[in-house]
Amino acid sequence: MFTIAKEVLENCEALITIEIEEAAVQTAMQKAARNIARENPFPGFRKGKVPYNMVVSRVGLPVLRREAAELLLEEIYPDVLKQAEIDPVGQGSLEDIKLEPLVLKLRVPTSPVVELGEYADLRLDMEAHEVTDEELQTALEHLRDENVTPQPVSRPAALGDSVTLEHVEAKADGEVFIHEHGVTLVLDPEDRNIVPGLVECLVGLSAGEEKLFHLTLPEDFSEPTLRNADAEFVVHVQSVGEMVKPALDDAFASVVGNFETLDALKADLRKRMEAYKHEQAHEAYHEALLTELLNRATVKFPDVLLSEEMDDLARSFKTRIPEQLRMPWEDFLRLQGMTEEQFRESLRPRASKRLTETLVLEEFARREEITVSEEELRDYYNKLLQQLEIPRSGRRPFSRDLLVVEEYRKQLLQDRSMAVLKRMAQGLPAETAEPITLVEPDAAAASA
Secondary structure: OEEEEEEEOOOOEEEEEEEEOHHHHHHHHHHHHHHHHHHOOOOOOOOOOOOHHHHHHHHOHHHHHHHHHHHHHHHHHHHHHHHHOOOOOOOOEEEEEEOOOOEEEEEEEOOOEEEOOOOOOOOOOOOOOOOOHHHHHHHHHHHHHHOOEEEEOOOOOOOOOEEEEEEEEEEEOOEEEEEEEEEEEEOOOOOOOOOOOHHHHHOOOOOOOEEEEEEEOOOOOOOHHHOOOEEEEEEEEEEEEEEEOOOOOHHHHHHHHOOOOHHHHHHHHHHHHHHHHHHHHHHHHHHHHHHHHHHHOEEEOOHHHHHHHHHHHHHHHHHHHHHHHOOOHHHHHHHHOOOHHHHHHHOHHHHHHHHHHHHHHHHHHHHOOOOOOHHHHHHHHHHHHHHHOOOHHHOOOOOOOOHHHHHHHHHHHHHHHHHHHHHHHOOOOHHHOOOOOOOOOOHHHHHO
């Protein structure tokens, strides 16, 4: 019925040329004519009872042959793939068609090619994540900085002091735009919330003093009509306070964390810092190991897989952005100055990296015979159904093809692969492995 020729392309695609025998084409043309006759009115004939020649004269032989080609392609496509010995990872696309004789050219995405290279000698030490006394002391100083309090002084105000203005008024072009009482400022010239130059004008003033001065308002002032305007300020200082850090003692510990002693605060702070450094060190180690494994590997994949990965990332952003930033998706795109398609395209490098990592870890798992059992997947799925409180009548039967099950399998397989890789990189035998337990299902993520 047909013959094929296959050309393997560089980008994990195959170009299949299919030549179909004319007898099969003529049979398909008869079928195509009957379909056209059923779907279109032919005056004087009942639907489906139109003579073949009448259909040919109406639509023309080229159109009919093209319709026949589509019918034939749908019919023979599985056999074409089998004969070409191709296990596609996506739907093929019609690249070209020659009507007479009927020759079709199909572009079919093929499985990715992953070559891991040598990794048995991969060694990488994890950085230490102990908390030093110096780091603990620095953290305590940060806590002191966060809990400074103003202590009244009789001297003139200096940089870093707290100044309370009993009265402050500002006007431009005769119009008052500031009229406040009891305003407290910390004299920090780097504070962008304070009008430039105001801090310098307050330095040197003492409690009870009043001062009049002029400032040029900045070009990004909140009120557009006052930008770059000359403004007259009048201030009356109520008090000046020196910002004093609290002493490192038991009283300080009770204020910042309800601890009875300073030693108890230090112990808790050290524990939390160690947990944070442990997490950071493991994340960095994970990334470094994966990068090293990727550097030794050669990975090729068809564009269709990258496109699917980009779509997946784009859908994730489209769901999360409105929740996290509390703004409509359309407003987010406007802030980025992008259309939705441009934003999707900007995800290409990230999608390529994620896809490469997934493929490399899947190949590593295959080589190391790392698996996820069906029993584990069933257990996860059942727990998920219970957590979502889906009634039995509305539950879908377990299947490995379910998206939520497949995503979980992938994640667990990657976690186990990284655990094995970490042991190998540290020269540890497999029997010292910490078990990778089944994580509890995340109902919110699964239902999203």
